[in-house]
Amino acid sequence: MDFDLTEEQQLLKDSIASFLTDTYDFDSRKRFAAQAGGFSKEVWGKFAELGLLGLPFSEADGGFGGGAVETMLVMEQFGKALVLEPYLATVILGGGVLRHAGSAEQKAALIPAIAEGSLTLALATTERFSRYDLFDVQTTAKKDGSSWVLDGEKSVVVNGATADKIIVTARTSGARRDKAGIGLFLVPGDAPGVTRRDTATQDGTHVAEITLTGVRVGPEAVIGDPAGGLAVVERVADEAIAALSAEALGAMEELHNLTVDYLKQRKQFGINIGSFQALQHRAAEMFVALEQARSMAMLAAMTSETEDVAERQAMASAAKVQIGRSAKFIGQQAVQLHGGIAMTMEYKGGHYFKRLTMIDTLFGDADHHLSKVAEYGQLVSAA
Incomplete structure (x- = not known):
């Protein structure tokens, strides 16, 4: 290839x-x-x-x-x-x-x-108790004539406080965890009944808690099938995982370079600490983790456009597992090799680790996706 x-x-x-x-x-x-x-x-x-x-x-x-x-x-x-x-x-x-x-x-x-x-824009899918399950939706959308009325709460909506329009998942039929009966609705950020509370996260990005109280939208606000929105959200989530994997790769590469440069400059006992073989080994192990992440980020990108849903989701989960593990290892090693400076707000290194930690939690952390990879393996072996 x-x-x-x-x-x-x-x-x-x-x-x-x-x-x-x-x-x-x-x-x-x-x-x-x-x-x-x-x-x-x-x-x-x-x-x-x-x-x-x-x-x-x-x-x-x-x-x-x-x-x-x-x-x-x-x-x-x-x-x-x-x-x-x-x-x-x-x-x-x-x-x-x-x-x-x-x-x-x-x-x-x-x-x-x-x-x-x-x-x-912002995409509001997560709710207070839904964790990583995109189908766990309690927010409701009820038909009223030609309009829809939305009620519910959305949590940790990236860019939710400042977005001009918010795409909201809402249940049009069925029970809370049913996979059918979920619609996508385009809601103006300043629509009557929309309340947004902004929060800055540890990595400097912003998320919002959004409350929808009797928010009325017209038929033009419905995106796609009002009962079949889950498949769309899952596909977008797979593409987002591929994008986040690439972002994490860039952050890990820069953090590795920053750490190696520090080892070359920092002196102890009158010599550069980069000359210590034990620290060289740790930097090399960081590089191995980086290259493993690079391979999986490329795989996620190449398979994110496939129409084979099972393959796309499996590869996205596999990438998320490796990205999460590599990010944790590289971040921890960078902090250890830098010493106290890595924990200060004034130094860039710690901010990379914060962003990598946030990326791990978006659309499911490494442990969550490891279980999905295992499920996919069971399906393949059964076939």
Whole structure:
């Protein structure tokens, strides 16, 4: 299999890396985090100018026709720079729902606005007791004439407090954990009955607790089949795992490089600590974990577009397991090899570990996905 990038893909990678090197140093990131919503509107506009916000959408819908590999390249560079802007929430999650289930009218109204940077989205699926089960939905959507009325609560919604529109999963029929009877609804962030409480997480990103109280939306707000939204959400979640795996890869690579540079510079007993063989071995083990993660991130990207649901979910889970394990190992080793400096807010190293920890919990941690990989193995052996 050819793993070489095309000329266009290499150009995309280089242009993003160059832009972030010039714009997104650690001090700039701290300034961006202090702005309203926890990110820079100016940088978001630059992403639009670079074509990143329209990258995965088809040209017919106003995008640039990029695929999973292009998304992987973008997210890897974002991971290296610890980018705070809501690319995952708007382009990967909300945009993914529109790509797979949006009507022609919805795509025409929303995708060009996303691409130009004037519209941000959030995907609200998680509830207080649902943990990682996307089908555990208590929020309800009841038909009232031609409209729908939504009631319920959503938790830990990435970019939920500042998103212009929120895509909400709500139960249109069935019991709480039924896999059928789940719809997707497009709700304006400032709609009557919507209450949003913003929270900054440990890695500097923002999530929201959202309450929906008698929120009324019209028939144009329904995305796809009002009873068959789960399959769409699961597919978007698999694509998000591939994107997050690439972001984690970028963060791990930068953290490894940062640690090796520190070993070369830090002196003890009058010599560089990088000359100690035991520390060299630990740095080498970090590199092995990094390369294992790289292989699985590439696998997740290559299989995220397959129509074989079982294979796609199995590969996404396998990637999540390895990414979680590698991230934990590399983060812990980086902290140990840096010493106390790695735990300070002023040093970049600890912030990589925080982001990697958050990535592990998004859409299921390593332990959760290990059980799913085991289930897939049982199904294969039974067949």
